Amino acid sequence: MSDINLQITVKEDNFILFKRCIRRLLESTFLLKEKEERLYAFLAKESNRQDVSDYLRMIGYDVLVDEKCELAMLTVNEADAETVGLKRANIVTFSGIQYHLLLALWETYLENLGYDESVFITRGDLIDKLKSFGLQLVSAELKAAFKLFKKYNLIDYDEEENGEDAKIRLYPSLQFGWDIPQFKAVADEYLHTEDEEEENENPPEAETENFGEDDE
Structure with missing residues (x-):
């Protein structure tokens, strides 16, 4: 195995920004221009990145910078993607309930994309949306999920507001917050449930045989 040789020259004026970005x-995987413009501007410059x-x-x-979405994000280095013990180093495994909530938030973001520069959903509208998916979260589950999503810059909200009109800010980082294998498992579960409901609503017609008298 070859030795690792790291040679980085950072200007003194940029050293604090270099440390803060890393x-x-x-800490949070995603760094948003909207929230931390100075750090984002530092990473947007190719030499600094x-x-x-x-x-x-x-x-x-x-690190990957998406200028269209105006965010930077921590990713797994391609060279270490299959390295045992490292390949899932920055993957957070959400619970099934949290993943369903993430799907609902992402769908809401897509539905409202392009109408306003910022995308929001009220707490009450989100709960109604979840109910339409057949999912009901208790307050503790919702609070835990919100706290986790906020930590990773997927959403933002005022923790002091808990009413139905409380606004939740949705960030474009939602589209990158997926662990693909878990996403497929949740999607398959959702589709399976949907198929079962459709079968229950429209049961197949029972086959009948003709017991009429034989023609003479």
Whole structure:
């Protein structure tokens, strides 16, 4: 195995931003221009992004900047994607309920994309949407999910507001918050449930035989 050689030269004026960007990415995975414009601007500059990327690759990570969505995110370094013990290093496994909630939030984001610069949903509308999917969350489950999603910059909200009119800000990072194998499992479960409901509503007609008298 070859030795690891890291050579990074960061200007003194940028050293604090360099440290803050790395710590922020490791802490919350996503870094949003809307929330941390100065850090995002630092990473948007190719030379700075390369320095951060070189550093992160030493520990199995990398950084990706999506200028269209105006966000930067921590990713697994491609070279370590299949390395045992590292390939899931920055993957958070949500519970089934949290994944269903994430799907509902992402669908809401897509439905409202393009109408306003910022996308919001009220707590009451979200609960109604979840009920339409056949999912009812108790307050503790909803609170835990919100707290986790906020930590990773998928949503934002005022923790002091708990009424139905409380607004939840949806971020474009929602589209990147998927663990593909778990997403497929949840989607298959949803489709299976949907098929069962359709069969219950429209049961197949029973086959009947003709017991009429034979023609003479």
